[in-house]
Amino acid sequence: MQFLRTLWRFLVAIQLLPALEGGEETLVGGQAVLEGVMMRSPHAWAIACRKPSGEVSVHSEPLERLSEKHKWMGWPVVRGVMTLGHAMSLGFRALKFSANVALDEIPANEKGEKLEISGWMAAVNIIFSVGFFIFMYKFLPLLAATELKRVSPVFGQQIIFNLVDGVIRIALFLVFIWGVSLLRDIHRVYEYHGAEHKTVYAFENGDPLETSAVQKYSTYHPRCGTSFLMTVMLISILVYTVIPVTTFWARFAVRIALLPVIAGISYEIIRFAAKHRGSLFALMTAPGLWLQRITTQPPTDDQAECAIAALQQAMAVEKQRGGELVIA
Helix, strand or coil, rough: CCCHHHHHHHHHHCHHHHHHHHCCCCEEEEEEEEEEEEEEEEEEEEEEEECCCCEEEEEEEECCCCHHHHHHHHCCCHHHHHHHHHHHHHHHHHHHHHHHHHHCCCCCCCCCCCCCCCHHHHHHHCCCHHHHHHHHHHHHHHHHHHHHHHHHHHCCCCHHHHHHHHHHHHHHHHHHHHHCCCCCHHHHHHHHHHHHCCCCCHCCCCCCCCCHCCCCCCCCCCHHHHHHHHHHHHHHHHHHHCCCCCHHHHHHHHHHHHHHHHHHHHHHHHHHHHCCCCCCCHHHHHHHHHHHHHCCCCCCCHHHHHHHHHHHHHHHHHHHHCCCCCCC
């Protein structure tokens, strides 16, 4: 039963993966996982998860910065696609690790084998998640907007059609993240998400990485993956509007093909907005901050301790590799 519950939490968390982590190459960042937090620095990442027994399990590894390894990966728009892909890959590894930590204390079977999320289970989850994403946020909104054209010709106009398609997509996303927040296990993931944000804020402001210092900060952070996702959805409305295709399957193909381009553009907007808080682009990212009222929740001290442990370990590995995390 515990295995099935953990597998279910793992699957739902994969659907939320883009909203639980920030994809930008920054000084420090992180992601909520099952009963823990993953933190990364420019050249290291670490994860701290609390076992059912209450003990904290910590794991860390060196991390290569993509834009340093290949200069072309640092080009505008391209860097957004590559960084997001790398962050998603790392985030999935962190989720898998956290799921296996949750299963670690389940007794072995008669053959002495420990229950864990195996490679094929993880692959099936990824395939299902990609299919779910395309069906829920690409196929269904497009189908609904197409059916509305039959109700009234006004819905067939290019601007109106793509606006309706975008509104339906955003509505489905909001219903999903709100609906899963009602589940106790996912609500706890949102609490760890809040712990991650608070800890990053404390570090960015030069405060000691202690529970009392961390807990005074807000759970809302402008570089959150939630802000990124909302920006992607808003930008996609504009991009789809200027593409001169009108048939259902042509529009569907465009929505799949342009995903990397829209992600790259959205990355640049988030990056610009973070540096220019009073700009029009900053207003575009505001809905993502509002949405963090759902995707982040106030953490307990125990949850904040996991985020702190993960960041401290990432900093230790960073220092071993010759890097120094210093706030200017």
